[in-house]
Amino acid sequence: LTCLATLAIPQLGTELFPPVDGGQFTILLRGPLGTRIERMEGIVAKVETEVMDAIGKPDLAGDDPDSDLQLLISNIGVLYDWPAAYTPNTGPMDAFVLVQLKDDRKETAQQHAARLRPLLEKSFQDVEFAYDTGGMMTAALNFGMPSPIDIQVQGSKLEVLDEIAQAIRDEAGKIDGAVDARINQPLRYPALKINVDRIKAGQLGLTQEDVIKNVAAALNSSTNFAPSFWIAPNGNHYFMGVQYKETEIDSIETLRDVPITGGTDGTSILLRNVATIEEITTPPIISHLNITRTVDVYVNVEGRDVGSVAADLEERLENSESFQALMMDYGSKGYTWAIRGEVQSMQESFGQFGTGLLIAAILVYLVMVAQFRSFLMPFVILLTVPLGAVGVIAALLLTGTHMSIPAFMGLILMVGIVVEYSILLVEFAAKKIRDGTPVTEAVVEAAQARVRPVLMTSLTTVLALLPMAIGLGHGAEGNIPLARAIIGAVIGGAVLALLVVPALMSLLGPLLRPKTPEASS
Template sequence: RFAGAEQEPEGPHTAELLVTLKPDGQLNVPKATAILDKKVSQIHDLNISYLLSQSSLSSLIGSEQAAIVIQVKGRSLDVLADITQQIYQRLRGLSELTNVRTNILEGNPEVDLIPDRTLMASLNLSPQQVITLIGNHLRGQIATTIQDIDQAKDIRVQLGRDDQTLAELEDIFVPVPGASKAVRLAELVNIRIQPGPKEIVHKDQERVAQTFADLAEGTKLSDAVAAVRDRLATINMPENYYIRLGGEEERRRQSFESLRFALILALILVYMVMASLFESLVHPFVIMFSMPLAAIGVVWAFYLTGQTLNMMGYIGIIMLAGIVVNNAIVLVDYVNRLRRVDRESTVDAIVHGSQRRMRPILMTTLTTILALTALALGFGEGADSRAPMAIAVIGGLISSTLLTLIFIPVLYSIVNDITEFLRRLFGSKDDDIDEDGFEADTGAI
């Protein structure tokens, strides 16, 4: 669904169409946009832009209006409009971009009064005095008040609608302080009629003009950003005016900064919970090693599917912090039980534990992957925004499961040997029970 579903038409010269794509998945938004562009390009004097209708989830997570957003900051609306028009013309010629548009829209006509400050100063007139006089003529003045039962009503005297014309405005006489004469308003100000801005956007207490662009089909975000930077470098910026490149790239940077703390906190909490359950600081460390193994699968999953790592993808990575450790927990806990209850040696416990726990581990992982497959394939409306989360979890589960059955037993054995060496080095030579309650290995297999 796209084409500005959330906005009202902006005037008699503007039309809005709502297009809903069929849920069969044969046509996505970029392909539909390309097809429509070919059709409407045959119509002259027509400006068309496409706006993706955001789902409730996309609105909640703060989705941008476009992949590329260029902000121009400054004070003068005229200068902002001129710079934005230059950016618009330069970006339209880039093959990496499509659907280039701006937020500089013409609104209703308005009357601008540009004062002759030199003449007004010589007559001892201030702009505020002139503004007050014009307001009194247009809005009228309260002549008196009448009492209507229990409330007072103001009686306002003003010009009739037929007299509120531009000619009448020019013929307003402005009294000169300290003199017995008056000056026509047309002599004090330059009056002009021009379209006013549809909206004035402010960000960080500065006026902002924005240019939006979507990625052409098959274009990488990094390539598009590089091409845009090259085009923007050719624009001569006036003093105190700045260009900032945002959009998906900016959102990705901000999301990573905000979610990095959440990921670190998740890792700490997972480690603390496992340390309290295992009553050991060593075994949770072995289990936590499965997380880097999951990162390998996440990278490959996004590379193979061609998806970008957005905020939903980061959320999937944070979910992995609590999911991928399950397989290692099952394996390490069973190995510990074999050592503690059956008094098996470390090597025997690792071999037997890996053999017996492999089937439950594979079954648990497979059911989770199958449950997320539909989400990863992007079925249903708004599924494109949720697919990266499922892709991150599936990729991490596949790599961590396969590598956990190989690296976790090896790492467990290495860490156990190091712990045993340190215990023998600093502990009692007659102590046959290690700190975790396991019988110390004698070296026999």
């Protein structure tokens, strides 16, 4: 049984924490690079219409029973200031729509996201979509990342990083269960590069700083480099700065005609006289990990467990001839890739839980040695711990529950449950054997005397955990693996305590009988 259970472990699937219906999810949008915020606003408005057609109209009062939607909030673009640190958007082509569901919703956040995914992709073919359904718990365990799988590519040149990231994204899109594969840091965002002729500017009494400040004031505002405040009578303070009307800068030619001031005589010089403008592409955001430039490829999971999808992705990348040829060219130059995010946290957590399981078994054994004043009896009891894991694995396998942190907690609790049941039988049988009762008779009497307490304890525990194992109510999904693992441990521990422990006691029982001194001749 233990061998079969061990072979069945890979079939369980693994995840850091089970998906929980948090009552909300986020739709992340990315339009074509260079999309103006006005056009993105129109795209988001159409996306909102599609969402309301699928889920229902916003219903704050709860009067519409056919609608699962409570609130819809959209955020477009990014303010290039300190608020940029608190948004997933990297430019005006990015947006996110926060969908808040009602408490009495008929479908979970994961189900709504799965239903919206093909609808939005069909209606907006030039827009990249991703869905974050993790909720607060998953975000805390996943360090705030929007996807459970994060493939990080590291190196020096952004062009090479983007080439490797695109290859990984293409391979990820071919894996069953992998959805929303995307590159977080786009590379080719259209931009204008202003090349200042410093010699000519200097001859006209201007500096590089003068040119930059005047252009920044024309395109944005002077509050970025020369903040001023006006304090209103009510005590509120407001930024004051110089800026142009947005309609006045409508082409590169009008930008070339921006007057540059700052010289000693206050004369205005047109930008075209001291600088040239070049159209280029540039990354809107550059990320670093331990100082090294990093590009993230995010992948969501649907219909499968995170561990299996990550394993398939890693295997596919290792066996892909085109990707391996790419890494042969760049790997020797310091470019690397690694799967991190929730997958890395999951592997580290499972390793720690495995160590904790071993330590728990050792501590239980040492405590029983002190209590029984014997090394043999605790050893008989501890032999049932690997067999007790059979019940946990069987319960998870039969219910289709993946191995996760709650399930591992149930596996550790299994040690105490199995030991408790075994102690009831072993202690009774050992006392009978020491009193001179034949081993077989003592084992049978122990099993008959302890069968009722073991079954009653098991039955009450299973009935108490049954509602938690079913997962009644929204947000109860996080407790399901723990309850099912404990139920499996209780049932397996009870059955093994009544069947396996008596067999072990029959084999090792004679060693517990006190030795009699030899009769003298």
